[in-house]
Amino acid sequence: MILKLQNLSASVNNISILKGLNLDIKENEVHVIMGPNGSGKSTLSKILAGHPNYSVDGGVVFFNNKNLLEMPPETRSHEGLFLAFQYPIEIAGVSNYDFLRIAYNEQRKHKKESELDPVEFMKYIQNYLKKLKIKNEFLNRDLNEGFSGGEKKKNEILQMLILSPKLTILDEIDSGLDIDALKLICQTIIEDRSPKSSFLIITHYPRVLTYLKPDFIHIMREGKIVKSGNMELIDRLEEFGYESFSNEI
Amino acid sequence: MNETKNQKNLEINQVLNQPYKYGFETKIEKEFFPKGINEDIVKLISEKKNEPNFLRNFRLRSYRKWLKMKLPEWANLNIKNINFDEIVCYSAPKQKNKLQSLDEVDPEILKTFEKLGISLEEQKKLSNVAIDAVFDSFSIGTTYKEKLAKFGVIFCSISEAIEFYPNLVEKFLGTVVPYGDNFFAGLNSAVFSDGSFCYIPKNISCPLELSTYFRINDKESGQFERTLIIAEKNSKVNYLEGCTAPKFSENQLHAAIVELIAFENAIINYSTVQNWYSGDNKGIGGIYNFVTKRGLCVGINSSISWTQVETGSAITWKYPSCNLIGKGSTGDFYSIALTNNYQQADTGTKMIHIGEKTKSKIISKGISCGFSKNSYRGLVKIAANSKYSRNFSQCDSFLIGSSSSACTYPYIDIWNSTAIIEHEAKISKISEEQLFYLIQRGISAEQAVGLLVSGFCKDVVMMLPMEFAMEADKLLSLKLEGTVG
Numbered sequence: 001m002i003l004k005l006q007n008l009s010a011s012v013n014n015i016s017i018l019k020g021l022n023l024d025i026k027e028n029e030v031h032v033i034m035g036p037n038g039s040g041k042s043t044l045s046k047i048l049a050g051h052p053n054y055s056v057d058g059g060v061v062f063f064n065n066k067n068l069l070e071m072p073p074e075t076r077s078h079e080g081l082f083l084a085f086q087y088p089i090e091i092a093g094v095s096n097y098d099f100l101r102i103a104y105n106e107q108r109k110h111k112k113e114s115e116l117d118p119v120e121f122m123k124y125i126q127n128y129l130k131k132l133k134i135k136n137e138f139l140n141r142d143l144n145e146g147f148s149g150g151e152k153k154k155n156e157i158l159q160m161l162i163l164s165p166k167l168t169i170l171d172e173i174d175s176g177l178d179i180d181a182l183k184l185i186c187q188t189i190i191e192d193r194s195p196k197s198s199f200l201i202i203t204h205y206p207r208v209l210t211y212l213k214p215d216f217i218h219i220m221r222e223g224k225i226v227k228s229g230n231m232e233l234i235d236r237l238e239e240f241g242y243e244s245f246s247n248e249i
Numbered sequence: 250m251n252e253t254k255n256q257k258n259l260e261i262n263q264v265l266n267q268p269y270k271y272g273f274e275t276k277i278e279k280e281f282f283p284k285g286i287n288e289d290i291v292k293l294i295s296e297k298k299n300e301p302n303f304l305r306n307f308r309l310r311s312y313r314k315w316l317k318m319k320l321p322e323w324a325n326l327n328i329k330n331i332n333f334d335e336i337v338c339y340s341a342p343k344q345k346n347k348l349q350s351l352d353e354v355d356p357e358i359l360k361t362f363e364k365l366g367i368s369l370e371e372q373k374k375l376s377n378v379a380i381d382a383v384f385d386s387f388s389i390g391t392t393y394k395e396k397l398a399k400f401g402v403i404f405c406s407i408s409e410a411i412e413f414y415p416n417l418v419e420k421f422l423g424t425v426v427p428y429g430d431n432f433f434a435g436l437n438s439a440v441f442s443d444g445s446f447c448y449i450p451k452n453i454s455c456p457l458e459l460s461t462y463f464r465i466n467d468k469e470s471g472q473f474e475r476t477l478i479i480a481e482k483n484s485k486v487n488y489l490e491g492c493t494a495p496k497f498s499e500n501q502l503h504a505a506i507v508e509l510i511a512f513e514n515a516i517i518n519y520s521t522v523q524n525w526y527s528g529d530n531k532g533i534g535g536i537y538n539f540v541t542k543r544g545l546c547v548g549i550n551s552s553i554s555w556t557q558v559e560t561g562s563a564i565t566w567k568y569p570s571c572n573l574i575g576k577g578s579t580g581d582f583y584s585i586a587l588t589n590n591y592q593q594a595d596t597g598t599k600m601i602h603i604g605e606k607t608k609s610k611i612i613s614k615g616i617s618c619g620f621s622k623n624s625y626r627g628l629v630k631i632a633a634n635s636k637y638s639r640n641f642s643q644c645d646s647f648l649i650g651s652s653s654s655a656c657t658y659p660y661i662d663i664w665n666s667t668a669i670i671e672h673e674a675k676i677s678k679i680s681e682e683q684l685f686y687l688i689q690r691g692i693s694a695e696q697a698v699g700l701l702v703s704g705f706c707k708d709v710v711m712m713l714p715m716e717f718a719m720e721a722d723k724l725l726s727l728k729l730e731g732t733v734g
Contacts, residue, residue, distance in 0.1 A: 077691035093704025
């Protein structure tokens with residue numbers, strides 16, 4: 001089991017958002033959580049990554065059979081949890097390349113492996129750059145600063161490939177992307193994901209699912225998963241909307 | 250979750266409160282004067298140093314002027330009463346004869362500089378930097394003197410300059426910062442003990458970087474150093490200055506003067522990394538740092554650039570300035586001031602445009618943490634005859650935590666309508682979202698803060714010479730965190 005949520009409740013600014021969430025993700029599985037605005041999807045991603053403004057009110061979360069909620073956020077990352085942000089943050093003065101290398105070396109330190117120097121690291125990432133059609137000069141720019149929406153999302157996926165996490169949470173990966181960029185990103189995710197790694201995809205729109213081929217679909221409403229199933233749920237969703245799941249709370 | 254948040258705050262605090270590495274004291278036999286400042290002490294200093302009459306008179310005039318002056322109160326600083334009767338003006342390692350070479354220096358002192366990462370010994374010297382090491386009131390030694398002499402470059406302590414080049418000293422001392430300039434300039438002019446002197450002759454680009462390392466060791470002595478740099482026509486010099494002091498619970502006084510003179514086409518780049526002891530985390534102890542630094546761009550197309558990284562001192566009061574007299578001359582000021590705990594800094598610059606087509610640029614980055622106060626104060630003045638002059642100023646402040654403060658006091662005084670002045674100011678808090686993003690990628694809170702701060706300071710660090718840029722980066726990260734990759 002990669003991730004196990006049991007009866008998870010959480011709030012932000014004293015407003016209760018998650019209200020008893022249960023979810024199991026095993027190795028090599030792709031899960032999708034869909035739901036209307038305000039259903040708590042993004043809160044779930046922040047809670048799992050350990051954002052300091054979100055508080056857990058009850059329940060437990062196991063990540064690789066360890067208590068996730070006791071880990072500080074950087075340890076969650078070292079242990080293999082990766083959150084691809086819906087809106088990647090811009091940081092002036094910090095070069096993208098330095099950032100990527102520091103992040104990667106922090107993970108290596110955690111695994112008690114030796115750090116890569118700038119030349120070795122450049123070699124290590126060449127393949128990923130090619131896959132994502134990223135030019136070297138892109139690395140010299142400040143982290144996410146002035147990047148287009150597509151560049152920001154590509155940079156998130158580049159980080160994912162470099163850090164090869166066990167569980168990747170993709171928060172609205174399709175927002176701000178044109179069809180070609182979305183295709184390229186999804187293709188890279190599928191072809192280059194590390195073996196046995198799992199995904200939790202958070203999205204409004206079913207479009208991304210035609211590329212990512214999920215194993216499980218969960219419908220979330222008002223802080224709970226109200227329905228789980230396979231791709232067939234999508235058809236019902238497309239036809240009747242989220243409203244049709246309301247009576248199942 | 251709240252626990253995680255507290256933990257993060259705790260971590261940031263730990264990072265910000267790295268202990269001061271240079272706080273050790275060297276036990277050596279010292280020679281120092283009785284406490285207090287009076288006419289007899291001033292005379293005694295002059296006698297002790299065998300000074301010529303002009304200098305003795307300069308000191309006495311300064312002392313008499315100083316008596317009539319008042320401590321400046323306009324800065325955004327809380328200054329405890331300084332008891333000038335308790336200050337020892339002169340303290341130097343005791344020695345019987347004049348030093349002929351570094352071999353005769355007390356090995357304890359050499360070890361001190363060694364510990365600070367400054368090696369004066371022949372085989373370990375930095376290959377491209379000549380260093381003058383000043384310990385309390387006394388210059389210990391200057392490296393690479395002979396090599397520099399081949400180019401006609403004079404680099405020695407100001408005491409030696411007074412002895413061997415009295416004409417140069419008499420001609421220029423006090424011409425940039427007159428003794429009546431301000432309270433601390435008056436004090437320094439009366440009792441200054443040592444410092445560095447550089448003279449770069451015509452058409453010479455100084456083949457080495459020149460550097461002075463100041464160390465306050467004595468508990469009660471004030472350090473009053475004096476630096477004078479003269480760059481003749483078509484010459485160029487890069488000068489670096491570093492400072493540390495041991496940890497004492499009493500405040501120590503440091504009042505320095507630096508004077509720069511650039512003639513036609515001459516270039517002086519002056520960089521400082523100031524890391525005096527800043528006091529403990531309750532604000533006890535630390536150096537009171539009152540410094541008057543000024544450069545004269547006398548010649549056509551001359552250029553003076555000040556770069557400073559101010560991380561130490563309990564109080565910093567410092568405005569490295571440029572008087573742009575020569576037509577087409579340029580003055581630059583690049584500054585990083587980082588304050589933590591109860592440190593207070595009021596620092597900035599004055600760019601006085603007097604000649605035509607003069608240019609100045611100001612980039613100031615202030616970082617305030619803990620309960621500190623960090624102010625930028627700068628004057629841009631364009632005189633009536635200074636046609637077609639330009640200034641660009643950018644003053645950015647960065648707040649870490651919720652108990653620190655940052656202020657910006659720009660003064661703009663324009664007397665000529667052809668001037669072009671730009672001023673940008675920005676104040677930001679460390680962003681929780683930026684921190685979270687970095688931490689989610691496995692970067693610890695401390696390293697994340699360090700990255701954000703070094704990103705914020707990048708424009709200024711880039712202006713430092715290579716060796717110093719690395720030292721400055723190390724120093725900033727030492728103040729903020731364990732290691733920056």
